[in-house]
Amino acid sequence: MHIGIFTNCDIDVGKHKAETLKKAFTERGISAEILSVETHTPEFFYAVNQSFDVLVALGGDGTLLNLVSLTAGTEVPILGVNIGRLGFLTEIEYAAFSEKTVSEIVEGNFTTESRMLLEVAANGEKYEALNECVVSKGSDTRPAKFQVKVNGKFLDKFISDAYLVATPTGSTGYSLSAGGPIVSPDVSAMVLNPICAHSLHARPVVVSDSSEVEISGSAASGFVQLVLDGRSIVFLQNGTDVVIKKSTKSAKFIKLTDQGFFDKLIEKLNVWGVTKVDEHHKG
Known part of the structure; x- marks a missing residue:
């Protein structure tokens, strides 16, 4: 061993x-x-x-x-x-x-417990995240504009600091701080959550983990920031599509x-x- x-x-x-x-x-x-x-x-x-x-x-x-x-x-x-x-x-x-x-x-x-990972694709690159994927305005002081689709269907547009997609594991992290629900890790779902949205109707949405979520953002700086599990990954030009879905990979934890x-x-x-x-x- x-x-x-x-x-x-x-x-x-x-x-x-x-x-x-x-x-x-x-x-x-x-x-x-x-x-x-x-x-x-x-x-x-x-x-x-x-x-x-x-x-x-x-x-x-x-x-x-x-x-x-x-x-x-x-x-x-x-x-x-x-x-x-x-x-x-x-x-x-x-x-x-x-x-x-x-x-x-x-x-x-x-015993071991498997936890879902997110697969995040942007600009021809793919990444994995255990907790959450965040598309953010970055260091810009003004909120950005985000458009979100689920399975190719328009969900909503938001003026906010960021938009977040979390796994059940990540529902107790950043998403929870932003008013998202706590989701038990054995639930097959993803949490979609606008961060500091300038709106009275913007609320978290829970979707099936078989869903494909597409986020595009536009910030005054000309770039939005892709952040995975708290790590800054890359800055993306305005309008770049970020596609998030359940990964075929998983994390295995010892209990x-x-x-x-x-x-x-x-x-x-x-x-x-x-x-x-x-x-x-x-x-």
Whole structure:
């Protein structure tokens, strides 16, 4: 068995904790390798990952999303270990990683859960996203104009900061912040959501995951920005069609606990963004 431990090695805490995880595997006679998600190309990861049996994403949700984008299509299961802030997408906290965790991985005593990916096509290039695709006005201070079609049929036009298409996994991310619904990950759907629309009628729309969504945008700068899972991908000339549909690829995550989706919602999102009051501020 060969384990890949992916983290941001530019951060000391990530590098140190990755070395600790590597030691835990090697002491069991298991080969383990540390690679930084920040310093390698997608082509490198796709080639290397064919040799891994399990990938460990050590970081927060950003690290896991980055790893998924680099490894889409490899079908190697990913275990998310959180050392970040929220870690909503990760399976366990770093403090909970133990000899039992190593044994479960080595002995294959875990289940896997597949999550839908989006395929995003623009200017002859194709990309994958786990959470969401956003077509944005970019740094322009004025809102942009967006036209949206579903399966070739006109949906609406919007004057807004951006337009977003999210997977069920991504429904608890940016889309949620923009007033979108929470969609259970076992629902076959996509969320279409205008961001800060200058309209009284603009609302999120939920469509089947068999749908094909087409977005074209026009900003005062002459370009709109394509953003996938929080990463800026490319600037597109006004009027460029961005086509989004369900990818034939998927992300496979390791589950070690019986914690359900709604349990995690209560645990993670109920306290996210709440600031604790310092002692000297009380009273």
